[in-house]
Amino acid sequence: MSFLQMFSLLASGAGYTVLVTVACIATAVVSGLLVALLGRLRIKPLNRVLAVYTYIFRGIPVLVLLFIVFFGLPGIGLSVPPLVSMMLSLGLIAGAYLAEVFRGALDAVDESEIMAAEAMGMSRSQILFAIEVPQMLRFSVPGMLNEFTTVLKYSPFAYTVGIPDIMKQALALASTTLRGLEIYLAIGLLYFAIYQLMLALMKAVERRFSVPGFKRL
Amino acid sequence: MLLQVRQLTKSFDDKTILRGVDLDLAEGQLKVIMGPSGCGKSTLLRCLNRLIEPSSGQVIFRGKDVLQPGTDVRALRQQIGFVFQQFALYRHLSALHNVTLALRKLRGMSVREAHAKAMHELGRMNMAEHADQYPAQLSGGQKQRVAIARALAMDPAVLFFDEPTSALDPLMSREVVSVIKQLQLDNVTMLCVTHDPFLAKSIADRVMFLDEGVVRAEGTVAEIFGAHADPRIRDFFAHEHSAA
Numbered sequence: 001m002s003f004l005q006m007f008s009l010l011a012s013g014a015g016y017t018v019l020v021t022v023a024c025i026a027t028a029v030v031s032g033l034l035v036a037l038l039g040r041l042r043i044k045p046l047n048r049v050l051a052v053y054t055y056i057f058r059g060i061p062v063l064v065l066l067f068i069v070f071f072g073l074p075g076i077g078l079s080v081p082p083l084v085s086m087m088l089s090l091g092l093i094a095g096a097y098l099a100e101v102f103r104g105a106l107d108a109v110d111e112s113e114i115m116a117a118e119a120m121g122m123s124r125s126q127i128l129f130a131i132e133v134p135q136m137l138r139f140s141v142p143g144m145l146n147e148f149t150t151v152l153k154y155s156p157f158a159y160t161v162g163i164p165d166i167m168k169q170a171l172a173l174a175s176t177t178l179r180g181l182e183i184y185l186a187i188g189l190l191y192f193a194i195y196q197l198m199l200a201l202m203k204a205v206e207r208r209f210s211v212p213g214f215k216r217l
Numbered sequence: 218m219l220l221q222v223r224q225l226t227k228s229f230d231d232k233t234i235l236r237g238v239d240l241d242l243a244e245g246q247l248k249v250i251m252g253p254s255g256c257g258k259s260t261l262l263r264c265l266n267r268l269i270e271p272s273s274g275q276v277i278f279r280g281k282d283v284l285q286p287g288t289d290v291r292a293l294r295q296q297i298g299f300v301f302q303q304f305a306l307y308r309h310l311s312a313l314h315n316v317t318l319a320l321r322k323l324r325g326m327s328v329r330e331a332h333a334k335a336m337h338e339l340g341r342m343n344m345a346e347h348a349d350q351y352p353a354q355l356s357g358g359q360k361q362r363v364a365i366a367r368a369l370a371m372d373p374a375v376l377f378f379d380e381p382t383s384a385l386d387p388l389m390s391r392e393v394v395s396v397i398k399q400l401q402l403d404n405v406t407m408l409c410v411t412h413d414p415f416l417a418k419s420i421a422d423r424v425m426f427l428d429e430g431v432v433r434a435e436g437t438v439a440e441i442f443g444a445h446a447d448p449r450i451r452d453f454f455a456h457e458h459s460a461a
Contacts, residue, residue, distance in 0.1 A: 113305050214353070
């Protein structure tokens with residue numbers, strides 16, 4: 001089997017890798033935003049719950065949480081599909097980190113702009129969604145890119161719950177061909193290509209929403 | 218009388234900032250509140266639209282005490298334009314969108330209506346050609362003119378200025394002074410807090426002098442800036458003149 005043939009076989013798993021990565025990123029962004037925005041309500045008991053979430057989820061290894069969800073929960077009658085297990089483990093852990101990125105970015109929004117909007121008579125939610133969130137997202141680009149990259153790099157854990165991603169294809173191929181070095185080099189290249197694609201996408205989004213004089217954090 | 222303030226007090230913890238302030242503002246009048254830094258000028262202005270909650274007293278706006286429970290504070294604020302010392306423009310929005318935002322969100326205008334209204338107000342401030350520029354691309358004077366256009370677009374009953382020239386160099390200050398003078402000719406009611414004697418002398422119908430949270434004097438520019446009987450006021454202006 002030529003290197004090119006192996007590469008195309010491995011690439012067939014790339015769709016699943018992208019799917020897992022996108023699903024986990026979406027979970028992370030939604031949960032991170034939710035935690036950061038709920039934190040702005042400054043309700044003490046709620047903030048404690050949110051702090052516990054970020055504290056615990058940032059402290060648990062992805063693989064451990066994935067196994068708890070996928071292999072542990074069926075023990076109490078809760079069967080979780082593989083992709084959802086990835087979202088509930090990798091997605092929520094990345095969400096806990098993103099929540100901190102978003103919280104810091106929200107704190108960077110100038111208080112005087114918020115006061116100006118209040119003085120105009122805008123409601124809390126209008127201020128949040130018209131002023132704070134758009135600025136927060138712009139401030140968060142570097143932190144988001146870091147976290148998205150981390151999600152991509154942890155996505156190979158998907159093979160442990162049976163998702164036929166690049167890693168799963170590589171393991172199968174390596175066990176039949178015994179050409180591990182070439183195969184793992186090839187998947188390294190594939191992950192690098194996906195990373196470059198993600199980088200290009202983020203840069204395009206950043207350019208699209210760039211504002212003169214608006215500095216990244 | 219558009220605005221009447223009676224015995225307004227404000228305390229933060231054990232510190233009293235305003236001690237029984239009375240103030241009247243008639244339609245079309247431009248009153249300037251002066252006083253040393255920390256005398257409570259900005260706190261007074263923020264108490265009037267309840268950006269800061271007063272401790273006691275009355276703020277009667279258009280015949281209604283707006284400190285009473287049940288007052289629609291957001292509706293009150295929509296009738297009071299507020300221009301800040303540091304401009305407070307939304308930095309992620311162009312000059313045009315800084316003005317249209319409240320029109321869209323609060324007045325429920327369509328994009329086209331809000332755009333037309335915003336361009337009219339920016340034009341009034343000689344800022345129409347900068348409509349697509351972002352705050353970081355504007356000079357201090359231009360930013361303040363956009364901030365004024367943003368406030369005027371809501372057709373407020375009164376315009377509050379909180380130290381509108383303090384963050385500007387003398388040249389830009391003159392730009393803002395000429396804008397305020399133009400608004401005065403258009404019969405816009407204004408209340409302006411400043412410690413800039415040049416601004417006060419240039420624009421004021423009447424001047425109120427606030428010191429340690431108390432109104433020490435009120436009168437015309439000539440009465441307040443002349444050889445005032447109150448040594449605190451004389452000292453303040455002597456110091457301000459030497460600082461200038």
